[in-house]
Every structure is written in structure tokens, then in C-alpha cells.
Amino acid sequence: MSTAAVDTGTGTGAARKPATMAQALTRAMRDAMAEDGRVHVLGEDVGTLGGVFRVTDGLAKEFGDDRCTDTPLAEAGILGAAVGMAMYGLRPVVEMQFDAFAYPAFEQLISHVSRMRNRTRGALPLPITIRVPYGGGIGGVEHHSDSSEAYYMATPGLHVVAPATVADAYGLLRAAIASDDPVIFLEPKRLYWSKADWSAQAPEPVAPIGRAAVRRTGTSATLVTYGPSVPVCLETAEAGRSEGWDLEVVDLRSLVPFDDETVCASVRRTGRAVVVHESGGFGGPGGEIAARISERCFHYLEAPVLRVAGFDIPYPPPMLERHHLPGVDRVLDAVGRLQWESQWTEGGGR
């Protein structure tokens, strides 16, 4: 039986009322800016407009244009300027507006942001948070729905995190801003308006970067996932009950550093694993995760580690994206392919 603590991600603070992930993110930046004058927000439309998703709403009004700055439309310039600001002691929080808009900034990211600490033997750490609204499911047109996490994961020196709950949105963003290393903060766009009971007055302590959370315990198999696919996997687990499956759901929360401990402990308990994400499968995060599980849990595995991912195609037009995004049925199908008959017996799990 599993003994893992279940973190539902809704927290236990007082005076809780429904809040959206976007509101929790705003609150995280607001609290960080209020506590630390070195925290500056910059990006396109983050000031007067409050961001195209309104995630920076009110920050310019409360802290002024110098602390929450509308920049020229130039992602390399934004991130490059943030490097210089960090060199002078500030803690910039950069917004990239949409996932694919970050690509012009990749040279700054990969050639400088990720390796300045290493290059200078620790003399120039870069505490930069790069917020990237990412992923599909909101009907965005081309270049507004990419899942780019594999590119970031492949670059040493970056942390890569993706919240899936309202509480984590707050806690992980606070942790990212407090981190002395650059953090790619992937915000699942289609969860911006997801709600949970959450206390803005007494938000939970900062969630540590690098720790996964078991969102649901189970015994039949582990669904390893993160970001926008977490609710899909939780729904799958509910749907699987009617098939007699008791699925565990691990929300990675952090892709770099990777929490081998929590993932492997879960897979060793269940003996089966499916990795679920919406970015493409070939060369995608799931391959790395499946390999890590296979290397560490081979003798516990009853079936090969399967991946349920987006297709290996450029992100499709919005009228077809529902066919691309991994949904409950596709995850259920994978769970069904885990060769249950060999081990599944009357009366429960392993």
C-alpha cells in the first residue's frame, strides 16, 4: 500500500475562497515586489495593460513604471537587458507573452543566462525568472500554443518548473523569484482561469523547486505528468475506477531539477508507469523521464514505460488542436496497454 502523502494543491490557509491561477501568480509577484525592492517585472504590455492575460495587472500602478516596465517589443532585448539588470543586483521577472515568442531570446538564454554563473565561477549568478505562458487548449492561432519545455530542459544551468494548481502557481513563482538561478516558469495557459479555494491573505509557504507532488495515490499504475496535463490525468484516474484501475498521479512540478526520488518511489509501488505531456513525444520530455524510470526501476516494472504525448507535428491550428492534445481517452488507452492480465488479480493491486 502506498504511504505517500497526498498533496491536493489547494492548501489549508484561513479565509479561503475561490481564486484563479492567474490571480495567484499576480499575487506572487506583488508579494515578492513588496518584500524585496530588487524585484522588477519587465516585458511587453506588462505595465498599463497588465499583460495580455492580465497576470501583471495592477503591478505598475502599485509599484510604478520603473518596477513594472513596458519594454519595446524585442524578446532578446528584454532578456539581455534583464541579464545586465541582474548583474547590477536586481532580480528581474521577465514575461515572454506567448511560448513561441520566446524563441528570439534563445541566444541570450542559452549563450548567457544559463551559463553566466558557471562561466564566472559563481561571481555573476543571474537570479532571473522567465515567465512563459505556454501550451495549447485556448484556441490560439499559430505560434501561441507551443510546448517548448524540451528545449529548456536540454540547457544546463536553467531550472524548469510548471505549476498545475493555484497554490503551486503562487508557491513556485515565489520560489522562482527567490532562486539565485535562472528559472523558466512555464504557465499553463489553459489553467489560468482554473479555480481552487485558496487564501490570498495567508498563502501557503513557498513550494521548493525540484520536488514532485503525489496528487492522488493509487496502486495499479503511476501517471507521471506536469502542468496542463495534471488535471487530465486526475480525470483519467477517476474514469479508470470503473475499469477497476486505481491510478496514482505524480505531478512533477519541476522538470529541472528532476525529482527521481518521488517518481521512482511511486513507480516501484505500482510497477507501471505512463508519462503524459502535451509537447511532442519524439525527443520530448517523456523520453527522458521514461529512460530515468527504466534505469532505476527496471526490476520493479511489470510493463514498459509508455508515453502519451502530443503528436510529432508543428502545433496544429486551433480547430484541430483537440485531436492533438492528449485527453482522458488517450491516457486511458495507454493504461489499458500496460498488460494488466499478467498481474491483475481479483481483489486489488499488487
Add this chain to the structure above:
Amino acid sequence: MTVLEQPGDWRPAPPPSWRPRTDATPLLPDEEPYRLLGTGAQLDPELLRELYAQLIRGRRYNQQATALTKQGRLAVYPSSVGQEACQVAAALALADRDWLFPSYRDTFAAVARGVDSVQALSLLRGDWHSGYDPHQHRVAPLCTPLATQLPHAVGLAHAARLAGDDVVALALVGDGGTSEGDFHEALNFAAVWQAPVVFLVQNNGFAISVPLAKQTAAPSLAHKAVGYGMPGRLVDGNDAAAVHEVLTGAIDRARRGGGPTLVEAVTYRIEAHTNADDATRYRADAEVAAWREHDPITLLERELTSRELLDDDVIRTARDAAERLAADLRDRMNENPELDPMSLFDHVYAQQTSQLREQAAQLQAELDAEGAEGEER
């Protein structure tokens, strides 16, 4: 035919929001590169002698580093022979509290600013990516990608101004670097933010083998400033006094809140791009010879001689200092650096990840096994 001459019942008014924001004329560079040497201009004798001593050091440093490349002590050395006036003026024009953002060819600018000569060569020697603490002399790491250091300079200058510090950032870039997107984004940010930053383009004629005419169709690189709304200055990059004066003026202007300046220094890369390059494939000997006649040291020597400021004593003092620098560099570079393989895992993150701890343990085991094997033999 103008719009007003066209037939029709009504005359189009200008678009409602259109109005010229700035008169472009004051932003335009001079038609000819600005010069001081040989013009009879009033110049500070002490400054001329300091520039001379540093030019001699710079030339000797370039020669010694090139020799070290041939001996295999440096992986590569992008020489700045012929460009020493820009290197020296950049270092001398800055106050201690200011920051310098050099490119890979600007090793001597870093040394002239005080960076240790061996540490300044770490990148090119290959023992570490950047061998000095950037905070010590306020010199950013030598930057290998083109123009990517320019937005860093803008961000730092902007942050300094927000903090109320009168710090200026000086960023160095080559003619090839002006074609990069980061050059554009940095200049645009700097102008919009009125950041206290100065951009010095060392136009040395070639981006590896590609001449300026294939790099840009602009009248000059300094002209590009106008499009951003900042002044462009064109200066003879081999005239150390002129480069120093133009940079000093631009730095003062930035410090007073006047915003950024783009300075183009017209100079020439006397040697090949690096030791891996064959410059005879893309340029004529006559062209190089003409530029040798316009050497920054020759120009300054003529000036000093005409002012009776150059005697044997001045020459000997400068050459002795340069020899000491070269000898020290040679001696220390001929020692094999002691490198700890385990340092591979240092400074990747503030806290090492479990994955890196595992990999460090693997390397340590390999090193232990190598050590044991060595003992058995």
C-alpha cells in the same frame, strides 16, 4: 508629382498622429572621421604620454599573445594589432565605477583597465571560460557571441540609473556585430530608456573575411544611431587622442542623463581574424601596407615628436613597462595550469542537483581508478 499636385476633389491631410519627434540633424555624424593628432588642437601632454605608454604596452601584449598561440599556449588569439588606440582609449575614458563590456577581441582593453593579463586570457587559453571576477575591475566577461553583450550593458546601465548611481556602461562591438539583431535591440532599448550607455563600434574593415561593403549599405555605421534617436559620432579609430576625447564626451553626456551615444571608430585589423584565418585570401597587401602607414603608434609618435614630448627617456620607460608585461605574461603562461577535473560540476547551479552529484561521483570514481592504475605501474 507631389501629393498636392495630384488631381482630385480633396487634399489628403497627414495621418492624424504623425509629427516629427526629433530633428535628425544634430544626431548625424561628421562627414569625415573626427581627428585630433596633427591638427594643432590643444591636447593635454600628460594624457598624450599616458596614451603612448599604453599603446606600446598594447602592441607588445598583442605580439606576445600571438607568439603564445604559435607555441600552443593559447588555443586562439584574436589580435588587436592596429586597434590598440580604441582598446586603450576605451579603458582610460571610463571612471573606476563604470563598467566595460568587451567582445572576444578586446582582451587588451580589459588588461588596460586593470584585469590581470593571464586571467584575461583564460577564455583563449581554455582553462576556464572567464578567468577574472567581473566585479573587481567592473569588466564583464569577454563575450564570444556577436553583440549579445550590448543588451547586458544597457540593462546594467539602466539598473544603475534606477539605483541613483552615476555609473556608465561602455560596450564594445565590431563592424560585423552591427548586423546582429542584438545590436538593434540594445540600441533601441538604450534610446527608449535613455540608459547611460555608450556603444563603441570598432570598424576594423572585416568580419572575418567579409568587408564592410557586404556588411551594410548604411553611409556609415555611426549613421545607424539616427534611427534610434541617439547621436552618432564618427572618429578616426587610430587617433588615440580623438577616440579618447569622443568617448569621454559621450560618457560625460551619459553620466549627466543625456542618454546613449553610438561611436564608430574607423580602424583596421592589421593581422588575420585569428591564427586559424588566412587574410591573404580576401585582401590585398597594398591595402594592409596603407593602413600600416596610419598605425596608431606612428600617429601618436609624430604628434609627441612635434610637441617635443618624446625623448629617449619616455620611449625607454614605455618600452621597459611593455617588456615587463610581456615577460610576466610569457613566464606565467608557460606554466601548465593546475586544473581540477571535479571543478566541472562547480557553479552550474547555486545548489548542486542530485543528478549532478551522481555524475560527480562517477567522475571521481574514474579519477580514483586512474590513480590506482598509475600506482600499480
